[in-house]
Amino acid sequence: MISQDIDIIYTPIPERIARLRELAYNLWWSWHPEARYLYEQIDPDLWEMIYHSPTRFLREVRQQSLKAAAENADFLQQYDSVMTAFDAYMSETDTWFARHYPEAKDEMIAYFSAEFGMHESLPIYSGGLGILSGDHVKEASDMGMPFVAVGFIYPQGYFRQRLDQSGWQLAEYPKLIFAESPAIPARTAEGEEVVIGVDLPGRTIYAKVYRMQIGRVTLLMMDTDIHPNTPQDRELSARLYGGDQEMRIAQEMVLGIGGVRALRKLGINPTVWHMNEGHSAFLVLELTRELVVQGIPFQRATEQVKQHTIFTTHTPVPAGNDAFPIDKIEKFFSGYWPQLGIDRDQFLSLAHQQQSWGPTFAMTVLAIQMSTRRNGVSKLHGHVARGMWNWLFPHTPRDEVPITSVTNGVHSASWLASEMRELFDKYLGSDWERNLEDPATWQAMTQVPNKDLWEARNKLRRRLIRFARERVQAHLKRNDPNASIPSILNDTTFTIGFARRFATYKRATLIFKDIDRMRNLLSRPDRPVQIIFAGKAHPADNPGKHFIQDIYRYSQEYGFNGRIVFLEEYDIAVGRAMVQGVDLWLNTPRRPYEASGTSGQKASLNGAPNASILDGWWPEAYNGKNGWAIGEEREYMNQDEQDWNDAQSFYHIFENQIIPLFYERDEDGIPNGWLEVSKQAIMTVAPQFSMRRMLADYLSELYIPAAMGESVA
Numbered sequence: 031m032i033s034q035d036i037d038i039i040y041t042p043i044p045e046r047i048a049r050l051r052e053l054a055y056n057l058w059w060s061w062h063p064e065a066r067y068l069y070e071q072i073d074p075d076l077w078e079m080i081y082h083s084p085t086r087f088l089r090e091v092r093q094q095s096l097k098a099a100a101e102n103a104d105f106l107q108q109y110d111s112v113m114t115a116f117d118a119y120m121s122e123t124d125t126w127f128a129r130h131y132p133e134a135k136d137e138m139i140a141y142f143s144a145e146f147g148m149h150e151s152l153p154i155y156s157g158g159l160g161i162l163s164g165d166h167v168k169e170a171s172d173m174g175m176p177f178v179a180v181g182f183i184y185p186q187g188y189f190r191q192r193l194d195q196s197g198w199q200l201a202e203y204p205k206l207i208f209a210e211s212p213a214i215p216a217r218t219a220e221g222e223e224v225v226i227g228v229d230l231p232g233r234t235i236y237a238k239v240y241r242m243q244i245g246r247v248t249l250l251m252m253d254t255d256i257h258p259n260t261p262q263d264r265e266l267s268a269r270l271y272g273g274d275q276e277m278r279i280a281q282e283m284v285l286g287i288g289g290v291r292a293l294r295k296l297g298i299n300p301t302v303w304h305m306n307e308g309h310s311a312f313l314v315l316e317l318t319r320e321l322v323v324q325g326i327p328f329q330r331a332t333e334q335v336k337q338h339t340i341f342t343t344h345t346p347v348p349a350g351n352d353a354f355p356i357d358k359i360e361k362f363f364s365g366y367w368p369q370l371g372i373d374r375d376q377f378l379s380l381a382h383q384q385q386s387w388g389p390t391f392a393m394t395v396l397a398i399q400m401s402t403r404r405n406g407v408s409k410l411h412g413h414v415a416r417g418m419w420n421w422l423f424p425h426t427p428r429d430e431v432p433i434t435s436v437t438n439g440v441h442s443a444s445w446l447a448s449e450m451r452e453l454f455d456k457y458l459g460s461d462w463e464r465n466l467e468d469p470a471t472w473q474a475m476t477q478v479p480n481k482d483l484w485e486a487r488n489k490l491r492r493r494l495i496r497f498a499r500e501r502v503q504a505h506l507k508r509n510d511p512n513a514s515i516p517s518i519l520n521d522t523t524f525t526i527g528f529a530r531r532f533a534t535y536k537r538a539t540l541i542f543k544d545i546d547r548m549r550n551l552l553s554r555p556d557r558p559v560q561i562i563f564a565g566k567a568h569p570a571d572n573p574g575k576h577f578i579q580d581i582y583r584y585s586q587e588y589g590f591n592g593r594i595v596f597l598e599e600y601d602i603a604v605g606r607a608m609v610q611g612v613d614l615w616l617n618t619p620r621r622p623y624e625a626s627g628t629s630g631q632k633a634s635l636n637g638a639p640n641a642s643i644l645d646g647w648w649p650e651a652y653n654g655k656n657g658w659a660i661g662e663e664r665e666y667m668n669q670d671e672q673d674w675n676d677a678q679s680f681y682h683i684f685e686n687q688i689i690p691l692f693y694e695r696d697e698d699g700i701p702n703g704w705l706e707v708s709k710q711a712i713m714t715v716a717p718q719f720s721m722r723r724m725l726a727d728y729l730s731e732l733y734i735p736a737a738m739g740e741s742v743a
């Protein structure tokens with residue numbers, strides 16, 4: 031491994047713009063487009079080539095380009111204004127948190143997650159869970175929360191998606207060069223680097239702790255690719271969700287147990303421990319062990335730990351919850367449970383779950399039993415989770431199972447297009463961002479002239495289509511250098527976005543159930559429609575890969591070609607372009623398997639309404655005026671019947687409501703009816719489904735009570 035400390039070689043930076051380096055090491059730039067633009071304009075080609083990473087950029091940029099920038103008055107003005115904003119942000123004392131919880135300033139919330147989606151240049155996330163964690167950390171910084179995040183750094187991250195000529199997904203694992211990332215070794219107060227150890231069968235595994243600065247918040251990441259680990263252990267954090275069950279147990283031990291040890295070594299003593307999904311649940315064992323070592327009996331120790339731990343469950347699909355075979359757990363933990371002062375059976379009962387294939391040690395069970403505050407991620411998901419885990423509370427009726435819900439939201443600044451920001455600045459008043467979670471802030475949207483909103487929406491659609499064309503061309507050229515470039519997509523055509531993980535329950539191909547009807551729907555000359563698809567299937571999920579291939583094949587068929595495109599490599603950059611540029615977001619999961627979903631929130635914030643099955647967050651948001659509901663709010667015994675009914679509903683609503691409304695124009699060509707829905711989407715979704723509102727809820731319902739050690743009523 032290249033050590034961060036020795037050989038970072040940078041192009042010398044002229045003094046006048048020397049703080050570009052400091053800025054590169056604070057991911058504040060990842061939600062401030064004007065900061066990223068500083069780098070981009072110095073050398074736009076290089077910026078694309080190194081995929082928008084400021085630290086890589088500064089290593090590779092030519093000195094001459096930096097010199098030119100340092101002598102360009104326009105650049106210097108932008109530079110000064112970005113630096114002033116950055117300094118103001120970093121030194122702000124009148125933060126949201128300080129205003130609301132002055133008495134809690136000495137608390138510390140530790141947030142553990144297996145993945146963090148901060149930016150496209152840092153492939154340490156796979157999908158929704160990671161994006162949510164990334165948004166969570168950014169907003170914690172914006173609000174000035176006492177907050178530290180803990181995760182892994184994956185040198186090979188999640189895979190990069192390539193489609194071959196038949197549309198079959200291939201996975202590539204490009205190596206993230208650590209020294210070129212904005213992570214630096216974490217150091218103790220005495221300046222020592224931090225390495226933690228966790229005992230595994232017959233050996234100790236070590237992890238070096240790195241830190242990444244996210245605005246005002248620190249993200250700690252562990253890396254096992256260090257000496258003296260065995261080659262196998264060095265691979266442990268190579269890939270997100272790679273490897274077999276033993277590797278996964280070891281990974282989760284490093285995350286949960288190692289994460290606690292890393293915090294302690296750094297002198298950070300959280301009063302709230304938040305497990306974002308079960309991957310980090312071993313942390314409760316380590317917290318208990320710490321107390322037992324101090325002489326507190328196991329039972330009392332667990333009571334103490336539970337008061338301060340919070341668990342968020344994300345998956346309503348049973349197979350998505352980690353559960354390990356008992357023999358593997360015995361192998362890894364037989365040396366650990368004596369340190370807790372308990373025996374094997376007591377230990378296994380902490381997480382016992384009987385599965386169809388035998389008894390297991392289940393991470394969700396461990397997390398639920400060892401926390402007093404637990405939540406799902408939408409109201410509907412809370413209800414589903416209470417049903418799923420009712421068996422852990424045998425004498426409690428389902429509705430009283432102690433699992434609450436906090437509905438997910440999105441970090442507005444990360445997903446908002448600058449064109450929309452300009453509109454908000456102009457019509458909502460300069461203070462809108464400070465009060466963005468307050469619905470009253472958004473009332474003034476009704477004052478925005480339709481002409482201005484339509485202009486912004488058209489600009490965003492055109493930009494997305496340019497982006498999509500470039501992506502598709504690059505893809506075709508890679509598979510065949512002589513490929514002719516087809517003419518695809520149209521700047522003024524109604525554009526639908528669909529991007530998801532291609533798990534089968536997300537039903538990406540639902541809308542092709544009646545293929546002729548679909549072809550007709552897209553190709554009416556007076557009201558054409560186009561759809562941009564993107565999404566990855568898990569590398570081991572062949573049914574998911576078949577879905578992708580199906581859509582890829584449709585995109586080349588008569589009646590669909592040019593109107594349906596599939597973009598490779600769904601990541602934060604693709605997501606951002608899509609949620610900003612489409613006219614409508616489409617979501618067709620099989621209810622009730624969507625825990626929350628957030629893409630429709632990002633699109634709505636940008637004025638692109640959501641049309642979705644009433645699953646996840648949508649039943650809470652949909653009011654009949656701010657988007658469309660597909661299918662019925664009911665349960666089915668038969669999946670074929672459910673799919674059929676939902677598809678019929680999709681066709682009906684699109685043919686009779688959505689598409690006609692988009693093409694109904696006044697004499698100036700403006701779709702006033704459509705723009706009313708767009709405004710309603712912004713006004714209802716922007717405050718209520720913001721990460722700000724979400725964290726305000728976490729604070730009032732979970733974090734602050736846990737910090738104070740309040741017992742649950």
Ligand SMILES: *Cc1c(COP(=O)(O)O)cnc(C)c1O
Pocket residue numbers: 156157158159161529530531600601602605606626627628629630632
């Ligand atoms: C928002 C986002 C997700 C999660 O969105 P869902 O609506 O939960 O599917 C996943 N990947 C990327 C790149 C995103 O931007």
